[in-house]
Amino acid sequence: xxxxxxxxxxxxxxxxxxxxxxxxxxxxxxxxxxxxxxxxxxxxxxxxxxxxxxxxxxxxxxxxxxxxxxxxxxxxxxxxxxxxxxxxxxxxxxxxxxxxxxxxxxxxxxxxxxxxxxxxxxxxxxxxxxxxxxxxxxxxxxxxxxxxxxxxxxxxxxxxxxxxxxxxxxxxxxxxxxxxxxxxxxxxxxxxxxxxxxxxxxxxxxxxxxxxxxxxxxxxxxxxxxxxxxxxxxxxxxxxxxxxxxxxxxxxxxxxxxxxxxxxxxxxxxxxxxxxxxxxxxxxxxxxxxxxxxxxxxxxxxxxxxxxxxxxxxxxxxxxxxxxxxxxxxxxxxxxxxxxxxxxxxxxxxxxxxxxxxxxxxxxxxxxxxxxxxxxxxxxxxxxxxxxxxxxxxxxxxxxxxxxxxxxxx
Numbered sequence: 001x002x003x004x005x006x007x008x009x010x011x012x013x014x015x016x017x018x019x020x021x022x023x024x025x026x027x028x029x030x031x032x033x034x035x036x037x038x039x040x041x042x043x044x045x046x047x048x049x050x051x052x053x054x055x056x057x058x059x060x061x062x063x064x065x066x067x068x069x070x071x072x073x074x075x076x077x078x079x080x081x082x083x084x085x086x087x088x089x090x091x092x093x094x095x096x097x098x099x100x101x102x103x104x105x106x107x108x109x110x111x112x113x114x115x116x117x118x119x120x121x122x123x124x125x126x127x128x129x130x131x132x133x134x135x136x137x138x139x140x141x142x143x144x145x146x147x148x149x150x151x152x153x154x155x156x157x158x159x160x161x162x163x164x165x166x167x168x169x170x171x172x173x174x175x176x177x178x179x180x181x182x183x184x185x186x187x188x189x190x191x192x193x194x195x196x197x198x199x200x201x202x203x204x205x206x207x208x209x210x211x212x213x214x215x216x217x218x219x220x221x222x223x224x225x226x227x228x229x230x231x232x233x234x235x236x237x238x239x240x241x242x243x244x245x246x247x248x249x250x251x252x253x254x255x256x257x258x259x260x261x262x263x264x265x266x267x268x269x270x271x272x273x274x275x276x277x278x279x280x281x282x283x284x285x286x287x288x289x290x291x292x293x294x295x296x297x298x299x300x301x302x303x304x305x306x307x308x309x310x311x312x313x314x315x316x317x318x319x320x321x322x323x324x325x326x327x328x329x330x331x332x333x334x335x336x337x338x339x340x341x342x343x344x345x346x347x348x349x350x351x352x353x354x355x356x357x358x359x360x361x362x363x364x365x366x367x368x369x370x371x372x373x374x375x376x377x378x379x380x381x382x383x384x385x386x387x388x389x390x391x392x393x394x395x396x397x398x399x400x401x402x403x404x405x406x407x408x409x410x
Contacts, residue, residue, distance in 0.1 A: 183271070
């Protein structure tokens with residue numbers, strides 16, 4: 001009887017262990033699959049979204065909502081056309097059910113962005129992924145999240161306050177460097193003599209990324225990362241800076257007014273640097289109205305918009321920086337899933353830091369920085385067209401069939 005009791009007890013204990021293990025896995029307990037995939041880095045993501053399936057174990061180990069808040073629907077159509085669907089695709093591929101995440105858009109209203117963050121936290125969000133409309137609301141959301149123990153990921157624009165905050169974007173100084181390098185190549189290719197340079201920066205009054213962009217192209221062109229630089233700055237290849245001005249709030253109409261005033265006051269300007277495609281088009285509009293022909297006065301940009309790509313193909317813009325949104329969306333979801341599971345992000349994913357502009361309040365934050373690409377007619381077909389970021393039919397209508405054909409776009 002003693003032996004039988006012993007065997008029965010062992011069987012019962014074994015059954016209890018099996019049940020406990022099963023319960024542990026079903027409720028998000030630690031398991032072999034609940035670890036960060038080996039080798040996960042900023043270069044792991046591609047258009048197939050295949051790496052996201054490797055995060056399912058981490059998803060199962062975590063609990064709580066992931067709240068995603070995008071900034072607007074009008075200043076850039078990318079948030080509606082690309083960010084929202086790509087973020088959903090990444091979340092679904094990582095194993096999230098529809099009731100485990102929310103993707104909202106603040107419609108350009110800072111108060112609404114704060115309201116959405118409050119609602120997500122009330123609904124049980126463990127991680128917030130948000131693109132702050134401005135630094136003020138970014139700080140408010142971060143303070144709210146910190147008080148509730150919610151981890152945050154600043155998406156595309158940095159927030160420099162609080163703790164448990166991470167940043168996912170492209171390397172903004174590198175974006176600026178690509179603009180500066182592309183500008184200088186364009187000056188040579190277009191045969192611009194004794195360049196008199198005007199720079200039209202983005203909204204440094206509201207967006208810290210704009211400062212980083214300018215630091216990148218100023219370092220590339222002038223060997224000096226200061227922004228704004230004083231007029232009269234020169235470099236070793238004979239460039240002279242006429243002026244560096246800011247388009248407040250990234251406003252294209254305001255930027256066009258600034259450029260119109262500068263070009264009228266300084267008709268010697270024969271080379272320009274703009275921080276994005278919208279500002280480049282503002283300058284191009286002024287130049288065209290003055291009768292300036294293609295491939296005479298360089299302009300630059302970023303965002304690889306359809307309008308920007310058309311200006312590149314028509315010879316009014318040197319190039320544009322492409323930042324593949326599907327990479328950024330997967331990066332943000334991967335980081336959110338790791339944080340939601342209580343794991344430590346690997347250094348290959350948190351591969352950098354971001355710091356507030358000199359003299360501004362805030363602290364350095366860990367960052368996941370993706371690699372941008374400079375797009376010209378030479379690689380347009382293999383980048384933005386291949387990725388369907390730009391509609392080929394619309395582009396070739398705007399730029400002309402001949403320009404598309406010359407760039408290998410058919």
